[in-house]
Amino acid sequence: xxxxxxxxxxxxxxxxxxxxxxxxxxxxxxxxxxxxxxxxxxxxxxxxxxxxxxxxxxxxxxxxxxxxxxxxxxxxxxxxxxxxxxxxxxxxxxxxxxxxxxxxxxxxxxxxxxxxxxxxxxxxxxxxxxxxxxxxxxxxxxxxxxxxxxxxxxxxxxxxxxxxxxxxxxxxxxxxxxxxxxxxxxxxxxxxxxxxxxxxxxxxxxxxxxxxxxxxxxxxxxxxxxxxxxxxxxxxxxxxxxxxxxxxxxxxxxxxxxxxxxxxxxxxxxxxxxxxxxxxxxxxxxxxxxxxxxxxxxxxxxxxxxxxxxxxxxxxxxxxxxxxxxxxxxxxxxxxxxxxxxxxxxxxxxxxxxxxxxxxxxxxxxxxxxxxxxxxxxxxxxxxxxxxxxxxxxxxxxxxxxxxxxxxxxxxxxxxxxxxxxxxxxxxxxxxxxxxxxxxxxxxxxxxxxxxxxxxxxxxxxxxxxxxxxxxxxxx
Numbered sequence: 045x046x047x048x049x050x051x052x053x054x055x056x057x058x059x060x061x062x063x064x065x066x067x068x069x070x071x072x073x074x075x076x077x078x079x080x081x082x083x084x085x086x087x088x089x090x091x092x093x094x095x096x097x098x099x100x101x102x103x104x105x106x107x108x109x110x111x112x113x114x115x116x117x118x119x120x121x122x123x124x125x126x127x128x129x130x131x132x133x134x135x136x137x138x139x140x141x142x143x144x145x146x147x148x149x150x151x152x153x154x155x156x157x158x159x160x161x162x163x164x165x166x167x168x169x170x171x172x173x174x175x176x177x178x179x180x181x182x183x184x185x186x187x188x189x190x191x192x193x194x195x196x197x198x199x200x201x202x203x204x205x206x207x208x209x210x211x212x213x214x215x216x217x218x219x220x221x222x223x224x225x226x227x228x229x230x231x232x233x234x235x236x237x238x239x240x241x242x243x244x245x246x247x248x249x250x251x252x253x254x255x256x257x258x259x260x261x262x263x264x265x266x267x268x269x270x271x272x273x274x275x276x277x278x279x280x281x282x283x284x285x286x287x288x289x290x291x292x293x294x295x296x297x298x299x300x301x302x303x304x305x306x307x308x309x310x311x312x313x314x315x316x317x318x319x320x321x322x323x324x325x326x327x328x329x330x331x332x333x334x335x336x337x338x339x340x341x342x343x344x345x346x347x348x349x350x351x352x353x354x355x356x357x358x359x360x361x362x363x364x365x366x367x368x369x370x371x372x373x374x375x376x377x378x379x380x381x382x383x384x385x386x387x388x389x390x391x392x393x394x395x396x397x398x399x400x401x402x403x404x405x406x407x408x409x410x411x412x413x414x415x416x417x418x419x420x421x422x423x424x425x426x427x428x429x430x431x432x433x434x435x436x437x438x439x440x441x442x443x444x445x446x447x448x449x450x451x452x453x454x455x456x457x458x459x460x461x462x463x464x465x466x467x468x469x470x471x472x473x474x475x476x477x478x479x480x481x482x483x484x485x486x487x488x489x490x491x492x493x494x495x496x497x498x499x500x501x502x503x504x505x506x507x508x509x510x511x512x513x514x515x516x517x518x519x520x
Contacts, residue, residue: 075251076191077202080184081209082244087177088210092217097230105163117285118167122174124469125278129270131182131462132322139186140252146179151241157234185461189449197392200446204388207442211380218370266322272311280304284477335515336447341471342509346502349475357495361488376434383438396447397516399439404510407436414499447516
């Protein structure tokens with residue numbers, strides 16, 4: 045097994061920034077991949093598992109619709125707003141330290157969520173969960189990049205497994221949530237994170253070597269850039285979130301949008317002039333970087349938006365129970381596993397562009413098939429779309445991530461992965477807000493009509509993403 049994993053034809057000894065990456069035993073690499081995958085899985089699980097618990101939370105607390113919306117959105121806001129800063133912290137302090145801090149913070153916030161005495165307290169601790177997630181994502185990818193730095197094929201496969209863990213968690217969230225609600229109540233959906241984090245933290249402390257960032261530690265923090273990035277992302281995400289209930293012309297939404305634009309413009313100007321920028325703008329001139337970022341925004345916009353609409357469709361238009369709706373998403377889980385692993389295999393052999401293009405086309409067909417669904421559709425009618433969508437996304441997303449990491453220096457992998465995931469979170473928030481507006485009437489007819497429009501829109505956006513993937517050039 046060691047020979048198969050560690051001794052491929054692309055095996056090289058790399059030296060970047062004066063640091064030689066350690067050549068780890070195959071067994072250690074396996075456990076490092078497992079620890080990173082646990083991190084991404086617990087992060088993605090909390091994206092979807094909470095949806096099925098909203099009614100129970102409302103009943104316990106007497107929460108308003110706005111309170112329930114922020115149970116979901118506070119997590120997204122904390123996650124997206126801190127991702128860029130977290131990426132810089134990873135590159136400066138080392139991925140292992142930040143990874144450990146992320147696990148501890150996420151577990152502590154999950155415990156606080158499970159013990160929350162009020163909606164306001166729950167929303168605040170959900171935001172802290174998001175901050176923990178922001179620390180975990182770039183550090184987990186940087187750890188994978190370090191562990192597999194000697195072998196491009198191994199890195200592609202590792203990213204495929206990492207992405208599969210997250211994809212499975214997203215798809216399994218409604219199922220796990222429904223089962224936990226039935227037996228243990230809504231607080232259990234947060235408490236279940238604690239043993240997952242404990243297992244990931246144990247593997248990290250035992251198997252992940254200390255990361256070296258000798259030259260990065262000498263760089264000063266770009267405090268101005270980080271503050272501007274947080275303001276811009278927070279204002280933009282908040283404006284997107286509030287656009288659905290308040291309308292795009294509401295003063296709060298307009299003010300948030302203007303603040304985001306102003307902070308973003310100043311951020312770019314500052315980053316172009318500072319000696320140690322938090323976001324090196326030359327990233328966007330690197331082969332494959334910008335097309336992969338745009339692809340990620342469009343992919344998340346379509347997938348997160350469709351999953352949100354489908355959750356309403358299954359329960360409000362078709363009449364599924366909470367558990368039945370969760371089980372209906374099971375085909376997404378198995379397909380994600382297979383396609384993510386296939387993506388790592390393809391990217392390791394023929395590069396990132398081909399699986400991105402193929403995945404985009406397959407996903408677009410899957411979205412298009414959802415346009416046929418109506419109030420009397422059976423699960424068999426839904427199944428082709430439920431298989432093709434994760435098949436396409438599962439092929440494309442790991443390859444896209446590999447393209448990003450392979451286009452930058454290894455010492456900048458934390459920042460690069462943070463840029464990608466911040467962009468994807470923005471895309472996901474846009475998708476939920478835009479597609480959610482299509483089904484805002486809550487009647488079965490409005491939900492079905494909104495689903496059909498969202499399906500065709502998603503298919504068109506993914507075709508655009510596929511065309512953009514033609515411009516991906518990576519150094520694999």
